[in-house]
Amino acid sequence: MRQPQVEQSPAELPEQVTIWEVGPRDGLQNEKSVVDLETKAEFIRRLLAAGLPIVEATSFVHPRWVPQLADAKELLEKLRDEGGLDHHDLPVLVPNERGLDRALELGMKHIAIFGSATETFATKNLNRSLDEQFAMFEPTVSRAREAGMDVRAYVSMCFGDPWEGDVPIDQVVSVGKRLFDLGASQLSLGDTIGVGTAGHVKRLLGAFGEAGLPIENLAVHFHDTYGQALANAYAALEAGVTTFDASAGGLGGCPYAESATGNLATEDLVWMLHGLGIETGVDLEALVGTSVWMSGKLGRPSPSRVVTALA
Numbered sequence: 014m015r016q017p018q019v020e021q022s023p024a025e026l027p028e029q030v031t032i033w034e035v036g037p038r039d040g041l042q043n044e045k046s047v048v049d050l051e052t053k054a055e056f057i058r059r060l061l062a063a064g065l066p067i068v069e070a071t072s073f074v075h076p077r078w079v080p081q082l083a084d085a086k087e088l089l090e091k092l093r094d095e096g097g098l099d100h101h102d103l104p105v106l107v108p109n110e111r112g113l114d115r116a117l118e119l120g121m122k123h124i125a126i127f128g129s130a131t132e133t134f135a136t137k138n139l140n141r142s143l144d145e146q147f148a149m150f151e152p153t154v155s156r157a158r159e160a161g162m163d164v165r166a167y168v169s170m171c172f173g174d175p176w177e178g179d180v181p182i183d184q185v186v187s188v189g190k191r192l193f194d195l196g197a198s199q200l201s202l203g204d205t206i207g208v209g210t211a212g213h214v215k216r217l218l219g220a221f222g223e224a225g226l227p228i229e230n231l232a233v234h235f236h237d238t239y240g241q242a243l244a245n246a247y248a249a250l251e252a253g254v255t256t257f258d259a260s261a262g263g264l265g266g267c268p269y270a271e272s273a274t275g276n277l278a279t280e281d282l283v284w285m286l287h288g289l290g291i292e293t294g295v296d297l298e299a300l301v302g303t304s305v306w307m308s309g310k311l312g313r314p315s316p317s318r319v320v321t322a323l324a
């Protein structure tokens with residue numbers, strides 16, 4: 014399979030980056046139909062086999078809110094019982110203590126809470142006001158930390174909100190810092206509806222730096238609604254970010270965010286990174302094969318440009 018010609022950028026860039034694969038979670042939560050358990054398990058196995066170092070598996074949210082992922086327990090039990098991978102290592106989304114209890118029952122070691130930078134989305138996605146979300150997360154994170162879990166914190170609507178429009182940078186930094194200070198090891202800055210642009214990315218990352226949050230603790234999570242995700246990823250790379258969220262085949266979106274479409278496709282990100290001579294550990298051919306297989310299961314072609322070009 015064709016690979017990009019490697020030409021390093023004259024800019025100072027990292028030698029290696031970590032891709033945080035969110036396809037099984039952010040991707041499948043947004044599918045109209047519920048993907049069957051065996052296909053979900055196979056998707057995760059194939060992604061790990063393609064060299065993705067972190068695969069976010071599912072969510073312990075309310076099954077009525079996200080019926081697509083209502084089989085979280087069964088999925089993780091299946092992966093555990095079939096062996097060959099350590100299901101404990103797969104991060105899962107947890108919004109509250111009920112979700113945490115469900116994750117603890119299965120011995121999970123990595124959870125991700127998900128906060129909103131805006132009032133409206135906090136209400137729509139979490140049924141909480143902006144302030145109330147912290148009261149929900151606080152005991153969740155402290156109990157998770159006591160249990161020895163690693164906690165990631167997402168911040169949604171960092172670059173714009175479908176109901177509120179522009180989102181002030183200082184508001185995002187304030188929410189992000191509050192989430193991080195609860196005891197997270199990493200903050201993932203989400204462009205939930207894909208409206209951000211490259212200068213905005215640099216400004217926001219810079220503002221977190223000024224607020225005392227080191228770039229090593231920041232990840233970026235781009236959706237490609239306006240075709241900006243890859244440009245935004247490059248801007249973040251130049252700013253020193255080394256963890257990038259992406260979704261195989263460009264699946265994804267949030268059912269509670271109007272106009273959210275697919276995530277940055279993992280294949281498009283890998284093509285750019287490998288072309289820059291940056292290591293990811295990912296086998297592009299195996300990954301494209303996985304997305305082609307998944308698009309067969311979903312009955313529509315992948316929106317990823319790289320998958321389309323190589324398939």
Ligand code: HMG
Nearest residue numbers: 073074075078108111112127138139140167169203205267
């Ligand atoms: P609520 O209705 O306010 O819940 O929902 P509650 O605390 O009032 O509890 C009501 C009932 O739900 C209780 O049961 C609880 O036990 C049960 P009852 O006593 O009435 O029988 N319950 C649960 N059951 C199972 N698992 C749970 C759970 N929690 C409560 N975890 C809640 C609040 C947060 C649960 C709800 O709003 C919810 O599940 N929201 C999730 C929405 C979601 O998953 N959105 C997509 C993920 S975010 C995203 O995609 C963005 C991201 O990708 C980054 C980006 O792009 O920006 C991460």
Ligand code: MG
Nearest residue numbers: 039203205266
């Ligand atoms: Mg997302």
